[in-house]
Amino acid sequence: MVDVIIIGGGAAGLACGIEAVKRGKTCLILEQKEKLGKKLYATGNGKCNFANRNVELQWFHSVEENAEPLIADVIHEDICGEIEHFFYELGVPAVERQGYLYPRSEQAATVVRALVQAYIQRKGTIKCGERVEKLHWSEQKKEFTVQTDAGVYKSKKIVLATGGMSNSKLGSDGSGYGLAKQLGHGVTACLPALCGLQCKEKGWNRLQGVRARGTVQAWINHNLLAEEQGEIQFTQYGISGIVVFNLSRYASIGLQEGKKVEFVLDLLPEYSKEEFKNMLLDMQKFCPNRSVYEIVSGFLPDKLAAYLLERIGLQKEQLIRDCQEPTLKELIQTCKCLKVRIVDSNDFNQSQVTAGGVPLSEVNLNTMESKIQSGCYLTGELLDVDGSCGGYNLMWAWSTGRRAGQNL
Numbered sequence: 047m048v049d050v051i052i053i054g055g056g057a058a059g060l061a062c063g064i065e066a067v068k069r070g071k072t073c074l075i076l077e078q079k080e081k082l083g084k085k086l087y088a089t090g091n092g093k094c095n096f097a098n099r100n101v102e103l104q105w106f107h108s109v110e111e112n113a114e115p116l117i118a119d120v121i122h123e124d125i126c127g128e129i130e131h132f133f134y135e136l137g138v139p140a141v142e143r144q145g146y147l148y149p150r151s152e153q154a155a156t157v158v159r160a161l162v163q164a165y166i167q168r169k170g171t172i173k174c175g176e177r178v179e180k181l182h183w184s185e186q187k188k189e190f191t192v193q194t195d196a197g198v199y200k201s202k203k204i205v206l207a208t209g210g211m212s213n214s215k216l217g218s219d220g221s222g223y224g225l226a227k228q229l230g231h232g233v234t235a236c237l238p239a240l241c242g243l244q245c246k247e248k249g250w251n252r253l254q255g256v257r258a259r260g261t262v263q264a265w266i267n268h269n270l271l272a273e274e275q276g277e278i279q280f281t282q283y284g285i286s287g288i289v290v291f292n293l294s295r296y297a298s299i300g301l302q303e304g305k306k307v308e309f310v311l312d313l314l315p316e317y318s319k320e321e322f323k324n325m326l327l328d329m330q331k332f333c334p335n336r337s338v339y340e341i342v343s344g345f346l347p348d349k350l351a352a353y354l355l356e357r358i359g360l361q362k363e364q365l366i367r368d369c370q371e372p373t374l375k376e377l378i379q380t381c382k383c384l385k386v387r388i389v390d391s392n393d394f395n396q397s398q399v400t401a402g403g404v405p406l407s408e409v410n411l412n413t414m415e416s417k418i419q420s421g422c423y424l425t426g427e428l429l430d431v432d433g434s435c436g437g438y439n440l441m442w443a444w445s446t447g448r449r450a451g452q453n454l
């Protein structure tokens with residue numbers, strides 16, 4: 047019998063374990079993978095973007111409505127400093143790049159090693175390669191029974207730190223939702239977020255590999271829900287890149303609700319339509335014998351220019367001087383408001399985070415203890431919070447994990 051069993055040895059589980067053993071608790075982490083922190087090694091392209099100095103609630107989302115005040119209980123203005131200090135004390139100094147924090151070594155392995163060592167040095171115990179399948183609370187004995195595929199363990203308290211269901215080969219496979227349900231918790235719809243989006247536009251596959259800076263708007267049933275600016279990556283199946291990742295949760299939710307999902311791309315955001323038109327009129331004057339393709343590919347990558355002309359039925363060879371007012375108008379509209387109908391999002395295995403989970407309203411966010419099963423604490427991505435790109439998902443995992451560990 048130990049004081050606490052933590053189910054899941056990822057970001058939240060390790061942060062929780064460290065705080066628990068610091069406070070003298072006997073603690074066992076049960077992890078189904080062969081090693082702890084497997085997903086952490088893959089974060090930030092192997093560099094682990096573990097936090098962000100730009101802390102605003104707008105970067106944290108929830109499928110359930112009106113969750114902002116609940117998220118604010120955890121994500122306060124000093125949270126980034128606290129996380130940075132937590133890692134500094136573990137021997138992991140940070141480096142900042144435009145607000146994004148990484149370990150100075152720029153190696154995710156530094157973070158995992160420091161977390162695991164801090165936990166083990168204070169006598170925390172670990173069992174890897176064991177998948178938790180059943181949970182039972184005995185009111186009479188005041189203890190939890192935790193059954194894995196290899197054994198049975200007992201504890202006074204448990205922590206669910208099982209993550210979501212994105213990228214299951216790195217660990218989290220959604221089994222935590224089933225465990226939460228065994229204890230009486232609800233789980234909202236779960237959807238892939240921070241992922242690429244698929245479209246079925248004719249000729250789109252030829253855009254594979256193109257990258258262009260622009261503004262992307264997410265329209266759901268003709269309502270503008272969100273907008274992001276940055277590099278758009280064109281893929282054979284659709285669109286990707288950080289801007290698209292950040293908007294993908296709106297597409298996933300819209301599609302799941304059977305709504306029309308349309309993304310509108312402004313490929314020349316630095317010019318107004320009027321300014322772009324004036325530039326095209328200048329080109330007609332200065333270089334009338336250049337083709338419209340040559341002119342457009344002066345603004346945009348070649349493949350993209352060719353696609354846009356084809357989309358409005360303009361011959362590449364047509365000279366710019368022969369483009370009449372309606373043609374120019376159509377060209378400007380396509381470059382500045384390219385409509386892309388989204389038909390699907392990439393699946394969980396190609397997503398970085400899961401939107402949805404256990405509702406925050408079922409947890410006391412001051413302690414992370416369940417309001418439904420006392421003695422059970424819920425942390426990290428298992429909860430109904432998904433962050434934007436930039437370190438926000440790990441911030442949520444560290445903060446909720448540590449808070450649980452401090453209050454066990």
Ligand SMILES: Cc1cc2nc3c(=O)[nH]c(=O)nc-3n(C[C@H](O)[C@H](O)[C@H](O)COP(=O)(O)OP(=O)(O)OC[C@H]3O[C@@H](n4cnc5c(N)ncnc54)[C@H](O)[C@@H]3O)c2cc1C
Binds near residue numbers: 053
């Ligand atoms: C490729 C990729 C890159 C990312 N990059 C970043 C980034 O740079 N910055 C950022 O903030 N976020 C990033 N994220 C998101 C971030 O990694 C997660 O949000 C975060 O790891 C969630 O922490 P967690 O502890 O809740 O879950 P996880 O880290 O997923 O840990 C859950 C653990 O529980 C274990 N587990 C699950 N079920 C069971 C069970 N039944 N029995 C035993 N063990 C179980 C899993 O094996 C896993 O090890 C990235 C995600 C991916 C996939």
